[in-house]
Amino acid sequence: MSHIFLYGPPGAGKSTIGKKLAGSLKLPFIDLDRLIEMKAGMSISQIMEQKGESEFRDLETRALNALRDEKESVVALGGGTLLRDENRVFAQGIGIVLLMMAEPGTLLERLQSNNGQRPLLAGDLVEKLPLLLAKRSEHYRSFPLLVHVDGRSVEQNVQQVQLTIGRHHLSAMGEYDVIVQGNGLEQLGGSLQMRGLKNPILVTDDNVAKFHIEKSMASLRESGFEPKVISIPPGETHKNLDTISRIWQGFLKAGLDRKSTAIALGGGVVGDMAGFAASTYMRGMAWVAVPTTLLSMVDASIGGKTGFDLSEGKNLIGSFYPPKLVLADPHLLKTLPEAELISGLAEVVKHGIISDPELFDLCGRGLEWVKDHLEEIVKRAMAVKIRIIEDDPYEKGSRAMLNLGHTVGHAVELVSKFHLRHGEAVAIGMVAEAKYAERLTVAGRGLSEAVAGSLSALGLPVHIPQGLPGDEIVRAMRMDKKKNAGTVLFALPAEIGRVELVEVTDPGMILDG
Ligand SMILES: NC(=O)c1ccc[n+]([C@@H]2O[C@H](COP(=O)([O-])OP(=O)(O)OC[C@H]3O[C@@H](n4cnc5c(N)ncnc54)[C@H](O)[C@@H]3O)[C@@H](O)[C@H]2O)c1
Numbered sequence: 001m002s003h004i005f006l007y008g009p010p011g012a013g014k015s016t017i018g019k020k021l022a023g024s025l026k027l028p029f030i031d032l033d034r035l036i037e038m039k040a041g042m043s044i045s046q047i048m049e050q051k052g053e054s055e056f057r058d059l060e061t062r063a064l065n066a067l068r069d070e071k072e073s074v075v076a077l078g079g080g081t082l083l084r085d086e087n088r089v090f091a092q093g094i095g096i097v098l099l100m101m102a103e104p105g106t107l108l109e110r111l112q113s114n115n116g117q118r119p120l121l122a123g124d125l126v127e128k129l130p131l132l133l134a135k136r137s138e139h140y141r142s143f144p145l146l147v148h149v150d151g152r153s154v155e156q157n158v159q160q161v162q163l164t165i166g167r168h169h170l171s172a173m174g175e176y177d178v179i180v181q182g183n184g185l186e187q188l189g190g191s192l193q194m195r196g197l198k199n200p201i202l203v204t205d206d207n208v209a210k211f212h213i214e215k216s217m218a219s220l221r222e223s224g225f226e227p228k229v230i231s232i233p234p235g236e237t238h239k240n241l242d243t244i245s246r247i248w249q250g251f252l253k254a255g256l257d258r259k260s261t262a263i264a265l266g267g268g269v270v271g272d273m274a275g276f277a278a279s280t281y282m283r284g285m286a287w288v289a290v291p292t293t294l295l296s297m298v299d300a301s302i303g304g305k306t307g308f309d310l311s312e313g314k315n316l317i318g319s320f321y322p323p324k325l326v327l328a329d330p331h332l333l334k335t336l337p338e339a340e341l342i343s344g345l346a347e348v349v350k351h352g353i354i355s356d357p358e359l360f361d362l363c364g365r366g367l368e369w370v371k372d373h374l375e376e377i378v379k380r381a382m383a384v385k386i387r388i389i390e391d392d393p394y395e396k397g398s399r400a401m402l403n404l405g406h407t408v409g410h411a412v413e414l415v416s417k418f419h420l421r422h423g424e425a426v427a428i429g430m431v432a433e434a435k436y437a438e439r440l441t442v443a444g445r446g447l448s449e450a451v452a453g454s455l456s457a458l459g460l461p462v463h464i465p466q467g468l469p470g471d472e473i474v475r476a477m478r479m480d481k482k483k484n485a486g487t488v489l490f491a492l493p494a495e496i497g498r499v500e501l502v503e504v505t506d507p508g509m510i511l512d513g
Helices: 014-025 032-040 044-051 053-069 085-094 104-113 125-141 154-165 184-194 206-222 241-253 268-283 294-300 330-335 338-355 357-363 367-372 374-391 398-403 406-415 422-439 447-457 470-479 507-511
Strands: 003-007 029-031 074-076 095-101 146-148 167-170 176-180 198-205 228-232 260-266 286-291 305-310 313-320 325-328 488-495 498-504
Touching (some): 003 085, 014 029, 014 167, 032 074, 053 085, 104 125, 146 154, 176 374, 184 206, 184 260, 184 325, 184 330, 198 206, 206 228, 206 330, 241 268, 241 305, 286 294, 294 330, 294 338, 294 374, 330 374, 338 367, 338 398, 357 447, 374 398, 398 498, 406 422, 406 488, 422 447, 422 507, 470 507, 498 507
Parallel strands (some): 003 074, 198 228, 286 325
Antiparallel strands (some): 167 176, 305 313, 488 498
16 A cells, blocks of 8 residues: 655645545545544544643554555645654655645644644744744655645645656546656556456566566565566567567467456557557456656556557557556666657657646756656656646547647658657657747747757757658658648647647648748
8 A cells, every 4th residue: 555645734735635635536535633533532632631742642653553554545644743753654664755835924824714723833823833843844854755835726736746746547538547656666566456456467578578577577476466478579660460469369378368457568669559459358458557668658658549550650550448557667767778768858848848837947957967857757747648638538629739749750750761769750840840830920939949959958859850851741741640631730839838739731831941
C-alpha cells in the first residue's frame, strides 16, 4: 500500500484539499484527527485538556500505525504528527508525504474563521501562530515534496498536488491510474496486486530486457506472481503484424486467458504493440504500461492509442484500448541512449508550449539541467497530456493541440526517409509552425525565436536540413492523415502556453519565409 499523506501547518488546507484530492484519485479519504477523536470518543480539545499533549501524541502515533492495514488512501495528518521521528519514518515507509505550505497571513485568515478545533492555538491566535511556525519551521522545511497553496483555488491546488506527487486517475476513456515515481519499478508487483490484476506476462524488447527485466521480475515475484516474458527485437521496423503475431502466439504458449495481464515494459514501439496485442487477444485482456523512454512516458503510454505499422504507412492499424495502469519510473531513463532522450525532449517542449510555460522555461535551462531534473520534467509533461486527453479522449476537437509541430514534423521525418528521429523532426516542425503563426499574426513576433532557443538548448535541430525538397514536404503534409477535406489542420502556437487550431488551405505557404 502507498498512502498519500498531506502534512503542514494548521490552516494549510490539508482536509479540504485532501477530500477533493481523494475524490479526484478515486481513493478513500482519512482525516487523522477525526480518526483519533472517533477512537477516543472525545474531541482533540477535550483530549488535550483532560489528558495533556503527550498522551494526545501517543494516540496520534497509534492511529497512524493503524493505517498500515488500511487500503491505499489520502490521509490528512495533524499539523505536528510527524514531529516524532518514529511517525515520520513510519509514514515515509508506507507512503509519500507532501508538505502543504502557506504564508502566515493566509494561515491566520483561515484559522480566524475556524479555530475551534485547534487547542494548541487556542486563545490569542495572532500571537501563538507565529511562535508555532517559528518553532516548526526547520521541521517543515525538511520535507522535499512541497506545494505552496497561496493564491490558488482548491481545484488548482488539487491539480498542483497531483502534479507534484505524480499521481492521476484518468476516466474519460477507461478508468486507470497514472503513477510517476522514481524507483517506481520496485512497486510493479504491489501495484498489480492492489488492482486485482492477475497472471502477468512482460512484453519487452531486447535492449530494455538487458537493463530492466530482472528488477521487473523480482518485483512481480515478491508479490507472489510467476511472471512470463516475451522479448521482441527493438525498433520501429519491427512494429508490424509479424511481431504482433509473435506476441499473440507467446500469450497462447504461456497459457494466458482473458483474465491475464500484459505488461508493456519498453518504449512507444513496445507499448503500442503490447497494447494492441492485449486489445485483441481473446477479445481483450488487461494491460499495464511501464514506459522506459522519455517519449513513451510523456506521450505514448497515456491516451489509450495502440497499434502497428503497415508497409504503406505508420500506425495505420490500431485501437483505442486504455491500460489498467501506467507506471512511469524516471530512473529507467538513466540507461536510455542520449539521442533518444533528446528526441523525447521535443515532446516535452511541445507540452510546455501547449499549456505549461513554466515547463517551457525549465527546458530552456539546457540539457544538463534537464538530465538532473528528469522526474520533475516527466511529471509536468505528463500532466499536460493528461489534461488534454481527459478533455477530448477520442480526438474530436482539442486533442488535436497535441499535433503541434507534427504536421510539418511528420512530413519532414518521412521525406528524410526517417534519417531524422521523430523528436528531431517535431522540433523542426515546431519552429516552422511558430514562424508561420507569426506570419499569420496568430502569434506575436519573437515566438519562433523563443521556441528555437529552448529546443537548441536541448541539442535539438531547428531548421529543415538542406537537401530535403520543399515540394515533397508539402506533398507529404497534404497526405497526412490529419487533413480535413482539402485543408490541413494545424495546431499553431499563439504564445507560450496556448495553441490555436487553424485550417489551412495551402500548406505550401508554411515553408515560405
Ligand atoms: N500510442 C501513442 O499515443 C503514441 C504516441 C507517440 C508515439 N507513439 C509511438 O511510439 C513509437 C516511438 O517510441 P519510442 O521513441 O519510445 O521508441 P522505441 O520504443 O523504439 O525506443 C527507442 C529505443 O530505445 C530503446 N530503449 C527503450 N527504453 C530504453 C531504456 N530505458 N534503456 C535503454 N534503451 C531503451 C529501445 O529498445 C529502442 O531501441 C513510435 O512507434 C510511435 O508511433 C505512440
